[in-house]
Amino acid sequence: MSCPGRGPIEERVLEAIRPTEIQLRLLSRAYDLIRRALERSLAAHGLDFVIEPEGSFAKGTLLRDRWEMDVFVLFKGVDERWVLSESLGPLREALQGFPVISKFSEHPYLTVSLMGMEIDVVPAIYAERPSTGLGVGRTPFHTRYVRSKLDNCMADEVRLLKSFLKGIGAYGAETHVRGFSGYMAELLTIAYGSFRAAVKAMSEWTRRVFVDPERIGNREELERRYPESPLIVVDPVDPMRNAAAAVSEDKLALAVLASKLYLHRPSLSFFHAFADRVELRQRPPVIVIVCNGKYYEEPPEGVWGRLSRASRMLAKELEAWGFTPLKASYFTDEGSLAAIGVSLASDRLEGLEVLRGPDAWTDVENIRAFIGKRLEEGGLWIGDRLYGFRGRRLTEAGSVARSWLAAHSKLLGDTCRAVSISGGDLSGIPGPLREWLWKEFYTVPSWLAGL
Amino acid sequence: MSCPGRGPIEERVLEAIRPTEIQLRLLSRAYDLIRRALERSLAAHGLDFVIEPEGSFAKGTLLRDRWEMDVFVLFKGVDERWVLSESLGPLREALQGFPVISKFSEHPYLTVSLMGMEIDVVPAIYAERPSTGLGVGRTPFHTRYVRSKLDNCMADEVRLLKSFLKGIGAYGAETHVRGFSGYMAELLTIAYGSFRAAVKAMSEWTRRVFVDPERIGNREELERRYPESPLIVVDPVDPMRNAAAAVSEDKLALAVLASKLYLHRPSLSFFHAFADRVELRQRPPVIVIVCNGKYYEEPPEGVWGRLSRASRMLAKELEAWGFTPLKASYFTDEGSLAAIGVSLASDRLEGLEVLRGPDAWTDVENIRAFIGKRLEEGGLWIGDRLYGFRGRRLTEAGSVARSWLAAHSKLLGDTCRAVSISGGDLSGIPGPLREWLWKEFYTVPSWLAGL
Numbered sequence: 034m035s036c037p038g039r040g041p042i043e044e045r046v047l048e049a050i051r052p053t054e055i056q057l058r059l060l061s062r063a064y065d066l067i068r069r070a071l072e073r074s075l076a077a078h079g080l081d082f083v084i085e086p087e088g089s090f091a092k093g094t095l096l097r098d099r100w101e102m103d104v105f106v107l108f109k110g111v112d113e114r115w116v117l118s119e120s121l122g123p124l125r126e127a128l129q130g131f132p133v134i135s136k137f138s139e140h141p142y143l144t145v146s147l148m149g150m151e152i153d154v155v156p157a158i159y160a161e162r163p164s165t166g167l168g169v170g171r172t173p174f175h176t177r178y179v180r181s182k183l184d185n186c187m188a189d190e191v192r193l194l195k196s197f198l199k200g201i202g203a204y205g206a207e208t209h210v211r212g213f214s215g216y217m218a219e220l221l222t223i224a225y226g227s228f229r230a231a232v233k234a235m236s237e238w239t240r241r242v243f244v245d246p247e248r249i250g251n252r253e254e255l256e257r258r259y260p261e262s263p264l265i266v267v268d269p270v271d272p273m274r275n276a277a278a279a280v281s282e283d284k285l286a287l288a289v290l291a292s293k294l295y296l297h298r299p300s301l302s303f304f305h306a307f308a309d310r311v312e313l314r315q316r317p318p319v320i321v322i323v324c325n326g327k328y329y330e331e332p333p334e335g336v337w338g339r340l341s342r343a344s345r346m347l348a349k350e351l352e353a354w355g356f357t358p359l360k361a362s363y364f365t366d367e368g369s370l371a372a373i374g375v376s377l378a379s380d381r382l383e384g385l386e387v388l389r390g391p392d393a394w395t396d397v398e399n400i401r402a403f404i405g406k407r408l409e410e411g412g413l414w415i416g417d418r419l420y421g422f423r424g425r426r427l428t429e430a431g432s433v434a435r436s437w438l439a440a441h442s443k444l445l446g447d448t449c450r451a452v453s454i455s456g457g458d459l460s461g462i463p464g465p466l467r468e469w470l471w472k473e474f475y476t477v478p479s480w481l482a483g484l
Numbered sequence: 485m486s487c488p489g490r491g492p493i494e495e496r497v498l499e500a501i502r503p504t505e506i507q508l509r510l511l512s513r514a515y516d517l518i519r520r521a522l523e524r525s526l527a528a529h530g531l532d533f534v535i536e537p538e539g540s541f542a543k544g545t546l547l548r549d550r551w552e553m554d555v556f557v558l559f560k561g562v563d564e565r566w567v568l569s570e571s572l573g574p575l576r577e578a579l580q581g582f583p584v585i586s587k588f589s590e591h592p593y594l595t596v597s598l599m600g601m602e603i604d605v606v607p608a609i610y611a612e613r614p615s616t617g618l619g620v621g622r623t624p625f626h627t628r629y630v631r632s633k634l635d636n637c638m639a640d641e642v643r644l645l646k647s648f649l650k651g652i653g654a655y656g657a658e659t660h661v662r663g664f665s666g667y668m669a670e671l672l673t674i675a676y677g678s679f680r681a682a683v684k685a686m687s688e689w690t691r692r693v694f695v696d697p698e699r700i701g702n703r704e705e706l707e708r709r710y711p712e713s714p715l716i717v718v719d720p721v722d723p724m725r726n727a728a729a730a731v732s733e734d735k736l737a738l739a740v741l742a743s744k745l746y747l748h749r750p751s752l753s754f755f756h757a758f759a760d761r762v763e764l765r766q767r768p769p770v771i772v773i774v775c776n777g778k779y780y781e782e783p784p785e786g787v788w789g790r791l792s793r794a795s796r797m798l799a800k801e802l803e804a805w806g807f808t809p810l811k812a813s814y815f816t817d818e819g820s821l822a823a824i825g826v827s828l829a830s831d832r833l834e835g836l837e838v839l840r841g842p843d844a845w846t847d848v849e850n851i852r853a854f855i856g857k858r859l860e861e862g863g864l865w866i867g868d869r870l871y872g873f874r875g876r877r878l879t880e881a882g883s884v885a886r887s888w889l890a891a892h893s894k895l896l897g898d899t900c901r902a903v904s905i906s907g908g909d910l911s912g913i914p915g916p917l918r919e920w921l922w923k924e925f926y927t928v929p930s931w932l933a934g935l
């Protein structure tokens with residue numbers, strides 16, 4: 034198959050990311066099995082329903098490394114309450130021959146894990162038009178819309194954009210990522226016409242972007258509804274909805290940066306199947322807090338969110354003590370291991386610390402208190418206000434981290450410890466965390482380095 | 485003599501700062517000698533003139549440690565040009581029996597140095613009302629105004645305020661001080677009624693103060709004319725003039741701060757005759773640049789101004805390299821020695837330095853250049869923009885000072901050297917500079933410490 038406008042890089046990427054014939058056949062086979070099991074059992078309950086495949090498998094935009102599929106069971110003549118609280122019973126019964134885990138995000142669903150494949154079975158209400166209720170009600174309409182727009186060439190263009198967004202670290206609408214969803218990759222490809230055209234457009238994006246694939250949106254009204262969104266993409270199945278509401282300004286900027294660099298010099302390293310890391314010349318000291326806990330008992334979103342918050346708090350604490358944080362990061366295997374890390378310009382501070390005092394306009398008691406404390410501890414001078422200095426109380430970043438940890442044990446769990454890493458020596462760190470530390474603090478992605 | 489409203493502290497201060505009977509008699513004697521010499525000779529030239537004593541001697545507000553006097557020769561029937569270029573000849577001729585130096589500030593004048601006394605002989609035009617020309621033309625009117633307002637008690641109140649302003653370091657209208665002149669001390673005492681009342685009022689001053697001793701000023705108009713002045717004091721002899729135009733916000737704030745502390749606990753240490761220093765517990769490292777030059781050949785104002793500028797530049801340079809300057813100071817003996825100094829939280833830096841790079845909205849060439857440089861030198865990461873880090877190039881404050889000095893030798897003279905002082909060891913410093921360093925960097929005034 035040859036499609037217009039692609040360069041050799043993109044053709045080479047597609048060879049690596051397009052699902053294989055066997056993969057698609059296996060997934061289709063699994064779909065048939067599940068569908069038949071559902072149909073048989075649910076019909077026996079006297080329920081009225083339609084079964085549909087959804088998501089990237091159904092839309093033909095699946096990537097080779099994803100062995101996954103969504104199967105929606107659209108019930109007729111039921112209400113939302115029934116779906117939320119009653120629907121899982123009949124579904125679980127129908128799938129009792131399969132290995133099933135039940136999950137819950139915005140709505141209840143089941144996951145069938147079959148020979149490495151993950152098949153999400155999602156109950157929803159059958160609707161003639163996009164529901165204004167649960168987000169899941171829009172999914173069938175998204176699937177139909179995208180299918181109607183994509184031929185094989187365009188499906189591959191979507192795959193390129195997904196792989197690009199994944200490769201640069203901007204893929205995923207989860208709260209701890211706040212990047213671009215798969216549907217977003219599809220809409221942008223449709224709106225701009227191809228992967229290359231989308232990258233070109235993204236490279237010219239500003240801090241506030243409006244994209245309307247079907248030209249049906251009211252920009253003013255949407256900007257009023259989504260004042261915090263740097264990117265508004267009008268949902269073709271619901272013109273009052275910003276399909277890009279999850280995208281943060283940081284991830285928008287990342288996409289713009291990477292697009293500029295890709296256009297400047299296209300390379301395999303921008304795509305997820307080829308993503309690699311380049312080692313930095315300097316290894317900054319890193320303070321790591323390593324924790325053990327039962328993280329598998331919580332929703333992953335919650336754990337990631339807590340870690341993200343904790344990493345920012347630790348960086349702020351270190352900064353308040355006079356250190357210079359470079360980068361903060363966090364990681365969990367979603368099992369029993371979690372960690373946060375902050376790299377620093379230096380993990381030791383020498384000398385005195387400066388204290389800003391009151392100015393002349395403050396009341397005399399404040400002024401006296403400051404003068405008294407500073408003379409007791411170190412020194413004092415008058416500039417545009419009073420200033421003082423004293424010998425630093427905590428000069429090791431590790432000590433700051435330990436005392437911060439003592440005050441915030443609840444945030445991460447009780448079995449945490451602080452580790453100071455100097456010169457990139459990761460020997461004190463549990464194995465699964467080493468790759469995370471190496472990637473986050475001692476390397477950059479090769480797409481950023483390959484200029 | 486007993487005057488109302490004074491405490492024992494103020495009485496004790498006055499005993500130390502009031503000129504002695506002998507001092508006043510000697511000054512009067514000197515005045516008579518000079519006056520007679522001037523009268524004889526100038527009359528012989530056929531000039532028409534009046535001789536008047538001016539300044540604090542004439543106003544009765546002299547301090548004991550000042551052996552000085554101003555003698556004005558007010559010529560009638562001459563113009564400004566004549567005063568500026570012709571008047572010094574006849575004056576010098578009249579005073580040829582005395583040791584005379586000629587000086588020039590805004591106008592030409594002669595200084596007679598007689599047995600430790602300094603008598604400035606100033607030519608000016610005789611005027612019926614305050615001249616709008618040279619500032620010196622207003623002096624006789626200032627003298628007359630202040631004399632008309634002060635009895636002996638009030639003159640002592642002025643002495644207290646002068647001594648207070650001197651003691652806290654806010655006295656002097658010179659450009660490198662930007663504080664309160666003697667005339668200002670007189671006007672504030674007159675406006676508020678006593679030293680204590682003036683200090684009380686000052687302790688309640690805000691960032692923008694308006695004082696009008698004779699209630700003749702137009703506040704709106706004066707604020708329009710002097711938009712930068714934090715303090716406006718209407719000149720009683722010229723209502724359109726702000727007599728406090730020299731006062732900076734820093735010196736205003738200093739006066740407010742000291743007034744608050746004095747009211748809280750009055751003490752001798754606030755007054756110049758009793759000013760002392762208290763040693764700090766910590767001795768921060770200090771970078772000093774010591775220079776030799778012919779500073780006596782320049783107007784002192786110019787030298788002080790240059791040193792002030794240089795000290796601020798050096799502090800900024802050190803800050804730009806990552807150091808934390810505490811306090812900057814400067815000193816000259818107005819002869820052949822000058823110096824600037826900056827104290828620091830630490831005179832050594834460890835670790836990496838952080839470099840802020842372009843954001844995603846910048847053009848790709850800037851982005852590429854930054855990425856390339858940072859990967860070459862150290863490290864890189866993406867936050868809200870690109871950031872980089874690298875090993876510091878200058879880690880010793882002394883090295884920064886030396887390279888700054890090499891680039892700015894013109895500012896201070898060619899024979900300068902940078903000295904790093906650690907732990908208060910002043911052995912590498914020429915004697916006359918040691919007291920300055922000790923005072924500025926290792927001590928605070930005892931009025932600030934005595935709480």
